[in-house]
Amino acid sequence: MTDRAEKRPQSDAILEAACHCLAQKGYAEISLREIAQKAGVALSQLHYHYKNKQGLFLAVLRSVADRYIAEIEEELKDLRDSRALFPRVAAFFQRKLDKEPGRLRLFLDLANLSLWDESFRPQMQALFADLADTLEERLLSEEDPDRSHHNLARIFLGALVGISLQAILDPQRVHNAELFQMVPNVFQLAGSPNGSLS
Amino acid sequence: MTDRAEKRPQSDAILEAACHCLAQKGYAEISLREIAQKAGVALSQLHYHYKNKQGLFLAVLRSVADRYIAEIEEELKDLRDSRALFPRVAAFFQRKLDKEPGRLRLFLDLANLSLWDESFRPQMQALFADLADTLEERLLSEEDPDRSHHNLARIFLGALVGISLQAILDPQRVHNAELFQMVPNVFQLAGSPNGSLS
DNA sequence: TAATAATTCGGACGTCCGTCCGATACAATT
DNA sequence: AATTGTATCGGACGGACGTCCGAATTATTA
Numbered sequence: 245m246t247d248r249a250e251k252r253p254q255s256d257a258i259l260e261a262a263c264h265c266l267a268q269k270g271y272a273e274i275s276l277r278e279i280a281q282k283a284g285v286a287l288s289q290l291h292y293h294y295k296n297k298q299g300l301f302l303a304v305l306r307s308v309a310d311r312y313i314a315e316i317e318e319e320l321k322d323l324r325d326s327r328a329l330f331p332r333v334a335a336f337f338q339r340k341l342d343k344e345p346g347r348l349r350l351f352l353d354l355a356n357l358s359l360w361d362e363s364f365r366p367q368m369q370a371l372f373a374d375l376a377d378t379l380e381e382r383l384l385s386e387e388d389p390d391r392s393h394h395n396l397a398r399i400f401l402g403a404l405v406g407i408s409l410q411a412i413l414d415p416q417r418v419h420n421a422e423l424f425q426m427v428p429n430v431f432q433l434a435g436s437p438n439g440s441l442s
Numbered sequence: 443m444t445d446r447a448e449k450r451p452q453s454d455a456i457l458e459a460a461c462h463c464l465a466q467k468g469y470a471e472i473s474l475r476e477i478a479q480k481a482g483v484a485l486s487q488l489h490y491h492y493k494n495k496q497g498l499f500l501a502v503l504r505s506v507a508d509r510y511i512a513e514i515e516e517e518l519k520d521l522r523d524s525r526a527l528f529p530r531v532a533a534f535f536q537r538k539l540d541k542e543p544g545r546l547r548l549f550l551d552l553a554n555l556s557l558w559d560e561s562f563r564p565q566m567q568a569l570f571a572d573l574a575d576t577l578e579e580r581l582l583s584e585e586d587p588d589r590s591h592h593n594l595a596r597i598f599l600g601a602l603v604g605i606s607l608q609a610i611l612d613p614q615r616v617h618n619a620e621l622f623q624m625v626p627n628v629f630q631l632a633g634s635p636n637g638s639l640s
Numbered sequence: 641t642a643a644t645a646a647t648t649c650g651g652a653c654g655t656c657c658g659t660c661c662g663a664t665a666c667a668a669t670t
Numbered sequence: 671a672a673t674t675g676t677a678t679c680g681g682a683c684g685g686a687c688g689t690c691c692g693a694a695t696t697a698t699t700a
Contacts, residue, residue: 254647254648269558270554270557270558271470272469272470272555272558273558275686275687275688276687276688276689277686277687277688285648285649286648286649286650287649287650287651287688287689288648288649288650288651288689288690288691289647289648289649290688291688291689291690292647292648296688296689297687297688297689349557349558352554352557353554353557353558355607355611356468356550356551356554357470358611359468359547359550359551359607359610359611360467360468360470360471360547360551365611365612368611369611369612369615372608372611372612373612373615391620392624395620395621395624396624396628398605398608398616398621399601399604399605399621399624399625399628401604401608402600402601402602402603402604402605402606402607402608403597403600403601403604404600404604405600405603405604405607406597406599406600406601406602406603406604406607407596407597407600408600409553409557409600409603409604410570410596410599410600412557413553413556413557413563413566413567413570414563414567414570414571417567417571418596422589422593423593423596423597426590426593426594426597427597430594430597430628430629431628452677452678473656473657473658474657474658474659475656475657475658483678483679484678484679484680485658485659485679485680485681486659486660486661486678486679486680486681487677487678487679488658489658489659489660490677490678494658494659495657495658495659
């Protein structure tokens with residue numbers, strides 16, 4: 245009867261440890277040995293489950309991306325008024341920043357990693373594209389599907405990422421509460437019917 | 443008469459090579475040996491001029507920060523109408539992205555590095571703070587110096603950084619020309635007299 | 641139960657890294 | 671010219687890294 249209690253596949257433990265270590269020290273400073281130790285596993289097992297370092301961190305990126313998209317869609321699944329879109333997403337980012345800054349740092353690190361290593365790029369491109377599409381869909385759905393809507397979503401997303409970067413970098417000077425509350429006001433005006441966004 | 447032609451201090455050559463290598467491969471993948479080779483200099487000279495790896499890259503960060511601030515201020519030195527502020531800065535970023543994407547990647551990499559290594563953080567914090575202040579000063583100068591102006595500058599800056607990240611990451615899908623032209627329109631509305639930015 | 645496959649482990653291999661020492665070349669000063 | 675200080679070099683040191691092999695263990699199948 246002591247059947248599958250805590251009987252989680254080793255590969256999952258490794259993946260979780262990799263996320264944790266990565267969020268704590270960043271890609272440039274992390275070593276596979278630390279991850280193996282954190283997971284309570286022999287170093288060689290990382291090579292067994294994920295061919296190599298690149299494979300492991302690709303799995304991390306996939307996991308992080310899936311979870312982010314799921315969380316955003318969960319956040320927006322009962323959205324009625326499209327005017328509530330920006331405030332909700334901004335609040336979502338602020339909440340993430342407050343409660344799990346490590347995961348946001350992890351995301352930023354993976355984005356940076358994707359700038360340099362082509363293997364990671366498609367996955368990160370897809371993540372940004374999916375997020376932008378998710379926002380675009382909810383943006384004045386009764387209007388013509390102008391491309392400017394997609395661009396507006398990209399800009400909004402960019403602003404949130406850029407603000408998060410500044411907030412993590414300088415929590416003393418950058419008060420994220422004020423900032424994140426102000427963002428929707430800036431963008432709400434641009435989402436109005438006067439589509440002067442050519 | 444073959445006096446001081448090309449007689450540049452070795453430390454400058456190293457710094458320049460470090461910038462170049464860093465913009466090309468990123469911090470996580472670069473080695474001091476590559477930098478020394480690029481500079482045409484013995485490896486030990488890096489340790490001679492800049493105590494260690496950290497010292498060298500700190501110098502790189504200082505150099506990059508100084509140059510960015512100088513360029514932005516040069517760009518805005520003859521600014522008359524504050525309404526032209528956002529378009530100018532946005533165009534500045536777009537131009538940088540088009541003509542020297544490497545330097546923008548270098549900047550993003552250094553920002554990311556500063557997220558993990560405390561030694562770099564104050565310098566990068568100061569860079570963001572200076573840029574935000576520079577924008578804030580030019581933002582409706584005849585109005586009360588509300589803090590919301592500083593926050594607006596931070597958001598604008600964040601948007602440009604976030605857009606640059608997406609554009610470098612996915613040049614295929616992200617058309618930076620459209621995006622950067624649209625940004626000022628979004629923010630112009632927020633800079634209007636109706637200061638509904640609490 | 642015997643045989644086969646899938647996991648897990650410890651440990652070693654070769655490589656590359658950042659650091660730094662001792663020697664040499666150059667410049668400046670006396 | 672002799673001396674002193676600075677600049678430059680080659681090379682070596684210990685260590686950490688990613689990778690991967692061969693054995694041991696566990697699970698699956700026949």
